[in-house]
Amino acid sequence: MLREISLHMLDLAQNSLSAGAANIAVFLWADRKADTLTLRIKDDGCGMDEEFLERVTDPFTTTRKTRKTGLGLPFVRLSAELSGGSFKIASKKGAGTEVTAVFGLSSIDRMPVGDLAESLVTLTSQCDAAGAELTFSLKADGKSFDYSTSEVRRVLGPDISLQDAGVLQCLKELIRKEILVLD
Amino acid sequence: MKSLEELKAIKEKMKSQVNIREGGDDKIRVVVGMATCGIAAGARPVLAAFLEEISKRNLKNVIVAQTGCIGVCRLEPIVEVTEKGKDKVTYVKVSPEMVPRIVAEHLVNRQVVSEYTIGAAE
Numbered sequence: 046m047l048r049e050i051s052l053h054m055l056d057l058a059q060n061s062l063s064a065g066a067a068n069i070a071v072f073l074w075a076d077r078k079a080d081t082l083t084l085r086i087k088d089d090g091c092g093m094d095e096e097f098l099e100r101v102t103d104p105f106t107t108t109r110k111t112r113k114t115g116l117g118l119p120f121v122r123l124s125a126e127l128s129g130g131s132f133k134i135a136s137k138k139g140a141g142t143e144v145t146a147v148f149g150l151s152s153i154d155r156m157p158v159g160d161l162a163e164s165l166v167t168l169t170s171q172c173d174a175a176g177a178e179l180t181f182s183l184k185a186d187g188k189s190f191d192y193s194t195s196e197v198r199r200v201l202g203p204d205i206s207l208q209d210a211g212v213l214q215c216l217k218e219l220i221r222k223e224i225l226v227l228d
Numbered sequence: 229m230k231s232l233e234e235l236k237a238i239k240e241k242m243k244s245q246v247n248i249r250e251g252g253d254d255k256i257r258v259v260v261g262m263a264t265c266g267i268a269a270g271a272r273p274v275l276a277a278f279l280e281e282i283s284k285r286n287l288k289n290v291i292v293a294q295t296g297c298i299g300v301c302r303l304e305p306i307v308e309v310t311e312k313g314k315d316k317v318t319y320v321k322v323s324p325e326m327v328p329r330i331v332a333e334h335l336v337n338r339q340v341v342s343e344y345t346i347g348a349a350e
Contacts, residue, residue: 047267056264117264120264163273166279167272167275170293170294171262174293190229196229205239210280210292211283212238215241220229223231
């Protein structure tokens, strides 16, 4: 099991990278009125066909050839449903995938959001290595935080690697300063 | 993000170091397993500890990368260190507390921390 929503976010966005996505959009919305916390990851990767999609949250479904288990999606589905929420996945072969996990915001069984800044820099480095772009949008209590790797790259220029330890360290500090804290 | 100005400060800081980074055959690659198994076992804080330690020491010959499932999930978090002309070293069940020692002894002084390796664990 994963212990934070930010870890699920990291894990799911990695699925997108494995699917060869060039653009990954991550949304996290807290809605106090509806008492929900929604995590959505949308990518333009290779997608899945209907037959595979139907059994994708079965822990014994995987595209991996070395072993017969894949646990990322079953875990996030379980975490969402345990907190009184829901899970949805939509995908089209060749077009992309959209995963939505809704958590019960005030549920005692909802895992903490966790360290979003650390997940974001981890993903930034991975996206840089894979040549993909990540956008992240966080909304809570009428406030919002937006982050995008293309914006960071535009400011830093082509000479500076987003995989450099020093750059990632500074980036994390900046994100920490601005990001909304939900826990 | 609003703090674009501060991002520019990173740029200036990095520019002055660009020259040091280039050249040199002594590059060391640190690869952290970051699939579901690694993440569940705590690979993200381990990666963060490597980034912190490496930037603190300003090591320019070290590349930190991430990979998927290495195949021995029960020993995650797993970190592989590769150096040109040397055998790959695999550290297992790595915690953030172990990272400063791996950085100091292996990445800086080129001495493998044997007790943390897969050979010692198995």
